[in-house]
Amino acid sequence: MPNIAGVGGRPTVGTDIPVLAVLLLVYLAGAAAHMTIFQTNRRKGHKFPMSLAMFGFCMARVATCVLRLVWATRPTNVRVAIAAQIFTNVGVLIAYIVVLILARRVLRALQPRLGWNKLLAETVTVMYILLFCAIVLVITFTILSFYTLNKHLRSVALWIQRGSILYMLIFNVISLVMQLLSLLLPSSPERENLGGGSMRSKQMILGVAVFFCLFIAGFRAGTTWAAQRPASHPAWYDSKAAFYVIDISFEIIIIYMLLITRFDKRFWVPNGSKKPGDYSGINDRGSIKVRALGDQEAEMVTPKQSI
DSSP: OOSBOOTTOSOOHHHHHHHHHHHHHHHHHHHHHHHHHHHHHHHTTOOOHHHHHHHHHHHHHHHHHHHHHHHHHOTTOHHHHHHHHHHHHHTTHHHHHHHHHHHHHHHHHHSHHHHTOHHHHHHHHHHHHHHHHHHHHHHHHHHHHHSOOOHHHHHHHHHHHHHHHHHHHHHHHHHHHHHHHHHHSOOOTTOOOOSSSOHHHHHHHHHHHHHHHHHHHHHHHHHHHSOOOBTTSOOGGGSHHHIIIIIIIHHHHHHHHHHHTTHHHHTOOOTTOOSTTTTTTHHHHHHHHHHHHHHHHHHHHSOSOOO
16 A cells, blocks of 8 residues: 555545445436436437437446545555546546537537638647547556555656546646636627527526536646655545545536536537537538429429420
């Protein structure tokens, strides 16, 4: 076991088990609700995979709670401690990705030329690849830090973890930048809506989600880059209260806000959307009109009385 203080500390039976039992129920309820909505929409042909992603996020947090419960009853089990820390660090990445997708859809709707720009699309793809690399590095070097006493290797692992966590913060900053661009740039004559509800309500929902994701990522980056303290003398940000309020409660707000506001309807876009006009169906209506005109022209040139 490391002798360095970490966010949330080591769980204990008296303090953590009651809290974790309640959180377990909260996350299970969120997972069931998001999966129910996903399956209902799927049967109707309304594809919205982000509901499935939020189900995965809830289940990742269920696993986190279970592992911390086991860790509380087996405080010397290093493998359980490693698994609990890994799930704590990487589970929230699903929420980060979902929020970036929502921000990108809003930008595409309000600023189609910028939102559908090929360079931006390639940049986002690279960001996803780098995020995957960051996840792999965090997992790898978290395990390494537990299984070595070599000071140099532990120092390398720490800096790799810091760099990965910092990138996760930057990933969330991109979501904020996209939303600000959609809000502050002059209104585009080609702007369109997406899904149901007003664009103002979508901006409010997205703003709240971006704020909490940024807060969580910023808190984690700050605690990771702060000077390490001994487990016997942790800082305030290493306390259980900070962990459950900032890391966990903010995540629950995101999960249930997206659920209650029915983001599966508000941020839905037609399948196969690839260019400006696809969100509002302008292109489909245009193609229907062209086909209709073609049929009319065919009727005009075809002899009606050929006999």
